[in-house]
Amino acid sequence: MQKPLLLTLEYLPQHGGIAKYLESEVKHFNGDVAVVKAQNYLMPLWPQWLPLIWKAKSMFDKSQCDGLWVSHILPIGYIALMWKWTFKTPYRVYLHGLDLVRPRKSLWKRFWVKKILQNADEVIVNSKATAELLCHYELDSSIARVQYPRIKSIEIEKYRSLGKELRQKHGIDDKPILLTISRLVKRKGIDLVIRALPMVWKQIPDLVYVVVGDGEEIDNLRLLSKDQNNVIFTGSVSEDEKYSWLSACDVFILTPRDDEDDFEGYGIVYKEAQIFGKPVIGSKVGGVPEAVGDKGMLIGPSNVDALSKAILTKIKGDHP
Template sequence: MRKKREKLLVISSCISRTIGGISNTLYYLVNELAASSDLTILGYLFDEKIDNVNILMKQNRKFLIEEHFRRKVRIWLYSIFKNYSKYDKVLCAAWTEAIAIAFFQRKRPPYYVMVHGNELMGESYLKCRLRDYIINHSEKLFANSEYTKNVCNKKWPSKECAVIHPPIDVTVKKPDREKNDDKFTVITVSRLEKRKGIQYAVKAVARLSKKYPNLVYRIVGGGDYRDTLERLIASHQLEKNIVLVGRVSEGEKYQELANSDLFVMPSFKTENSVEGFGVSYLEANLMGIPVIGTYSGGIPDAVIDGKTGVLIGEKDVDALEKTIEKFINRELQFSSETCIDWAFEHSSKKVAEKYQKELMGI
């Protein structure tokens, strides 16, 4: 007898292929889960349509980050007048999305909460109490790394938590490398914010550029920290060695990675923010290049130290300088195939299979 397809409701205020972060994870996950369940989205889908999915709320306008909280509120208000008891299970992109189920549904179906790291930090007392209530009444948690799981275990020791890494798009074809003469190119692809540690990479390049004038550092991405980085680059007179590329398209991003020899993102933990995993390291690996990360947050889940990259301490310019130099001199060399294979372990299909096993027992 054929097994009945379960009705799954996914709640997310933003699902997108190109915006990045959690929205990107949800996009690839929903595409795969739709093949094995009757899937409905409560939330907003940007960029592209998803086949075989019912969307309860639609968003056709341009994505605006300042609208993020308003979208969540709209989901909560929408849920007051709806009955979700027909769904077998509910997957919430974050604990705040679960408010729609935990408080506005008299007969609520079992709900599962995805946990990413940042949302567990620096909250007010009332927000923590609200979060505790929602988490304690959930069926299970899905953490994006062992670090995030450990944080959950400390906060909610009786709550079951499974680790499932975020997916990446492994269907991307590696672009041909563009000629760059004899230059050694280091790259960072990231939002430009202090926590990403780009300032330490700039300082390391400042030291190395005196010995290796052919060293180039390309910083891809936009953000509020750009002005600070511009001043830092100017103070070291590194305009010929360091390029602030700015925001780029998905295709341009992978071309930048394909043109590079080494990816660097020395993130560090702050009071209110942490790298819960680090998809950017895997995207670099997908292009066959090794990475340098830190022993911070969930980064050790994304980087296999000594195989797909190297892990160093937070804010350690000396270690960063020495490690980059070893790559320049080929004292450190990693197999491109190993890097690519590790990236493929995070295909949306493989990640979705793990969710299917946890949610539906498939």
């Protein structure tokens, strides 16, 4: 393929790892890539992808594309398979983890996921852990090529002063900062970090926990921490402010739960934190160990006691 058409449910300016991952794939491709954000053309009922066929075909012809890139195998993969059978159009499938977890319980969806992958010219996964999920579809992980998320160059020095300004703005000054950047959903385990903090505060009473992001769990998390003055929720922030918090913090933590109905395929933010030279704490879930690598600390999922000890270890700088 020299000029593919990317069909995806997530792309910039949306926030999130998948949008950034795909943007990086487009930028690093040796050629032009046309992009269609599929969510703008989906119907509320099945087959919700039908209107997307006409938009995709129009863009494909107008841009003189010669192949498809498909992210979110269902429902968009149906179109790729249809075009392969009808027009012999080659296609590449991007898999992120959750898109292989959710269809597992449906015989119908399992059949079509397998069929789409078997007919793909190329399958790209974001981690080895995601590739291992292919066994649920009676497919070998070797059919997929692992492409870890590429991390763009970050001007570290630019954010040092901005990080100091954030500390002053929030009255943190020289207090140690524990930082999480994430969508605020149950799977991310942010509530577990909050539950672990009382044990930490016994030894480091001035520690401030900053949570950057927004999501459906925000009210529950605020309620859980309502009696604590040193937990800060910033809501959604710009990329510049996100990097400023990474510069300002002392330790980055994100410890997702092990959820059979959800999956953490990788985690670009761990790598971004490490670029800023920050100690990182993650959990032994999905592709997180691949993202954290040997330089970070990994703990078992949903273990509040282990969380407390890990935070104390990293904040005190006593690296194991």
